[in-house]
Amino acid sequence: MKHIVIIGGGIAGIETASALTDAGHWVTVIEKEAQVGGKLNNWSYLFPDFTPVDKIKSVLQEKCSEKDFSVLHQTEVRSILRQNGKFSIETSGEQQLEADAVVVATGYELFDARRKEEYGYKIYDHVITSADLEQLLLPNGDLTVAAGENPKRIAFVHCVGSRDEKSGNHYCSKVCCITGVKQAIELRKRLPEAEIYCFYMDLRMYGKHFEELYREAQEKYDIQFIRGRLSEASEKIDKSLLIKAEDTLSGRPLKMNVDLLVLLVGMEAGKGTTTAAATCGIGCEESGFLKTTDSFLKSNFSEQEGIFLAGSCTAPMSVNDTILHARSAAQEVNNWLLRK
Amino acid sequence: MKNFGYTVIKQRTIDYDQFDGRLLNEVLEMEPSFKVCLSCGGCTATCSAGDLVSFNVRRMNLLLRRGQTVELESEIKKCMLCGKCMLVCPRGINLRNVIMLVKKSILKYKPVNS
Amino acid sequence: MKREGKIQVWQDYQKEIADDHYFYVRSCIRQNFFPGSEQTFLKILRSELKKDIYENPHHTSCSGIGYHSDIVPFETIQTIVARQFALMTEAGYQNLAVSCITSFGIYNEIIETWKEFPSELEKVRNFLKKATGREFEIPQNVAHASDIVYKFRQRIADKAEHPLVNQQTGKPLKIVEHIGCHYSKMFPSKGVGGAEFPHVLVGMIEAWGGEVVDYPERRHCCGFGFRQYLVMSNRGYSLSNSRKKFESMEPYKPDAIVSNCPGCPMFLDRWQYVIEEMEGKTFGENGQGIPVMTYEEMAGLVLGYNPWDMGMQMHQTNVEPLLDKMGIAYDPNLKYAGKDGKLIGKPMMVGCRC
């Protein structure tokens, strides 16, 4: 029986694990947190159909409990050595694991909005990120701003930490546009009176039902979209925010006062992925995400024979894409082991 | 008051907080299809009037949404209502009605100084 | 506003500031605009902080204004700057203390250029050698004069006679800080606290008992903008910029404005007068203007120096309201009296309550 070690117990990790277990392999997942699920744990509802995250989470939980693979919680990989065609892995928990194959599923980290100083995240009282908002969108979430009132005007800023030389990220994080649309609609449902604006550079509605949701946001939920990137935000004496942008379609600068500013933060290959790359001796792309040997045919293969890649450690991905990418990873690992 | 040979220059900035939305809201209420404009500019590209004079149908949406009523009024007069824009609009917006609504309502909301 | 957030940013942008032995280069325009300020700076360093600061009468303009007005070519200004450095090297100093923000920007810009393009450096060494026979070393440390005051703000605080506190109410004075654009907007890492939330003046104000006003147009340029001011027909742009700032700070009822740039205090001061003359609008309390000071003047007042000795009578917006709040005694009759007691002349500010 072959043993596969999976680094990361997020969506990708667990999905790969369960698929490989089904294929009759012995699988061990190494997760640095106390619980599996990864970034999914910070989210409440998923685009484009507002599926409650718990639905996906519980499926992952089930797989962990029902299927016969083990998860080492609060554990990280110290080192990986290749010895006569096998990998010997040392964990922070002082365990030594022997593996025939390794799957890296270390996922991503959210862009730290503080790096976009001019937006004043963590400095101005009412500037939050999409991740913060996601928590507030839960039924008991408190949306009130200064003076305990509901915000009358809310602005979303797209591409925070993405497509931005100044943030050091040239790539598009892919999911923020639709996240913004989703959250704007959720806000409208909660605050029927508020004015809601999205400041975008391009709207990249690449996925199934995304464009439809965008149209619905305009038609049914009166979300207004202004093409232009925020240059800066400043806090006013009443804690509201003065934001500046160019209304690029009218070709004139525009300033607006908002009560709440939501930054749609992008994805970055986080520390987890970078260290994994180092310990596994596999390369990163300029974006920091892990390099795949062929973007069409080998999107699960790392530069190291026997080390496979699954999920958003290779590129920004939606939950959907991650699940599919993880399944294909399992398929590839299985085929590779059979060939071996 | 002294004249120093120069003076404070009026800002080009669109100050959203000064924006009077009555005209916009009236038009959107009567013609909701106008909400879904993508600013693709197909209308402007096909416009018969635009062939003869600088006239940008797409900009109407923006003028309306930024409360630039004075500019809007002078722009909208140029439309010949031929209807080509509606045939190219990817979102099926009923543009001719928008034009007629604006033409009519703008009389109500035109700033007095214009 | 969350202070922790700002502290985080300030920690990210700390620069090294030399501790002693400075070669001081002056600003061309400050000596006309705020003649007492540079003097006060030297006095504070020498007599209060006991530092060694040297200036060479042969040093010239850095020609930054000409450079930014597109009339001095880059090679020329590099060579002029090289000459300043030569004077410094010859005097045996390695730490540059710059009075002018524009010069500070120029020095940083040129040094960075030389790092990126060593060929430029060689070229300039060559030019300077040919032109003057001089040679130079690149300074080890370039600090703006305000950086140095910032560095020693606590020591000044210890000697404070008039903290930045409203004597009538006992509350801290509300002070608007304005940083010259070229201080850190070009190279955020060269300014204390960076470009978005600069700390250099904030540090002084808070150390000396004042409270900083953080208002929406904080970042906005005072409007000097070289061409905008120098060409009369463009002057409206300059004026409009300052006005935008005044409108934005007005609701906070600031007691004073402090700046670390030659141009900014000049314009924030004079434009208040011009705006009142033009439209009768004033931005301070009871129909007065908002007093504007340089950081040296502020330090001087805190240390109990005589405002008239520091040349604060040259401000077009009266500073008396601030002096009164700080409880600084002054003799109105001596305001326009020179050292010898003779009248130095009074500005004609017809109908100006500033």
Add this chain to the structure above:
Amino acid sequence: MEFPPSFILPFTIGLLFISCFLVIIVGIWISQLSKIDKSRIRNNIFTRKSLQAIREIFSESLLHRKIFSKNPVLGYMHMSLAFGWFLLIVVGHIDACNHYQTLSVPAYKAIFMRYFVTEPASTLSGKILAASMDLLLLFVLSGVMLAYFKRLNSRMFGMKKTTRLKTGDRIALSALWLIFPLRFLAESVSAGIHHNGSIISQPTGNMLASLLPVQSLEMPLWWAYSGSLGLFFFALPVSRYMHIPVEVVMIFLRKYGIKVQKRIDGFSRIQVYSCSRCGICLDSCQMTHAAIKDTQSVYVLKHIRNKNLTDEKLFNCLLCGRCQPDCPVGLELNNLRMTQRIESTKEYNSSYEYLKDGKVAVSPQTEVIYFAGCMTHLTPAIIKSMKEIFAVADVKYWFMDEDKTACCGRPLMQVGQFEAAKKLIEHNRERILASGAKKLVVSCPICYKVFNEDYALSGISVQHHSEYLLELMADKRLPVHKMPLRVVYHDPCELGRGSGIYHQPRLLLDEYAEVISIKNEKEAAFCCGGSLANIKIQMNERNQIRDKALDEYLSYQPDMLATACPLCKKTFAKSRDLPVHDIAEIVYMAIRQKNTSLPGQNKTSKELKMELWG
């Protein structure tokens, strides 16, 4: 002399009131007519036109022939009420004159004769007249019966829907429904007492006398009868029944050549009041296909009368004109709507100063001008075909709107912006005249109609390309080649009902393909739903209207749908079920077939069908 009994008062006062009212109101309306229209009345009143008017009134207002032809049951109902009542009045008076042996009998003596004349008719003529009065009353009552049923269930009359009622109408209606039953009862009861009845009233009277205390019933019944008459007269002005008198006036004026102008005036008001709200116009209206049920002509006319017409209703109409031929009163429904559109938009007509900037090309000298039209520029296949055909027929022409050309002005007119349209018309007109052309060929029926009617292009024959191509073919300048394809021809509104061009396109098509005749064609043709005249309708509603039309077309299993309007083509082309082509394209396709295929080796219908999609 003795005073008449008091029960005649309601009737007499009512009659006086309504007569005065009508004289005054009609007087006002006529005074509002233009000078020309007034002179039309003066010049025609004593000509046979008046006789023709009377004949029309007889056949339409009384016999309701049009309704008959459309719907016999409905026709009978209207006829029995209108014609029956008319005869009751006439014969009643004859009866009275005959009895009193004088021609000056006061109206009430005739109307209530059976009350005043208590002895049975002695003379033969009297007996006959009395009998016929009874029969006539029976005839009217049968109509009233039907009316009751119609209210209960309009479907029974094969009508999709019927109009809703207002208070004024309710009162008038119930009064009308009471008049004749009450008259019958009153006369029967009197007959029961005085035995002065006739074939029907006498037996009924006797029966009633045997059951009821008729003595005490007589006076109340005559009161009720007179009351209901009076009530009807008073309710008339605020009810739809105003159409009864006003329609008569309208028919006279129409016969004198008076038409609805491009403004609200006396005649447009007369037409508005002539609407009987029969609701027949609802049946033919395609807006109902998009579930739009409150903007049809009958409602618009009603709102005009009630002064509560909104733009939302006024402009939510395709102006396809489908309802017009059906109107039993022959009202100019489209023009009436136009007068309101003009009124509603008159404050904000544009001036189009920029047309003077001379950006448009200077007109070259030419014999033939080709004007494609704005819409046609979005259907390049039509332009291409026309260019090729011009080449084949070796015609030198000037393509006037190849680029930078003002719109024809018709779309503005359709929403009431006549003043604005005039500016465009003037501009284009100058360009056309400057070219010295003799012929103006137009591809878009919308342009065609306005060029024809509003451009005053004397000496230039304006032709839609279907007419023009027919002409070329007749002159043997176009090769003829019949393709084995079954074609349904869709009449564009502006070309068919709008300009009366039904045959030329069909004659032309017949030479190149096989035209199938369908149920809703020519005057009854569908609108494609794309009409520019409707600025309120939403895209999905347009599609519903289009699809309904397509369903019928498809039921004939044609190989393609032919039309002669770029807008119709564009509208239908959005549906994938049926290839749509303009006449010009079809003609060019056939010519190409002929020229490319060797003799005797023509393409099969299957091959051609494939090409249609290409």
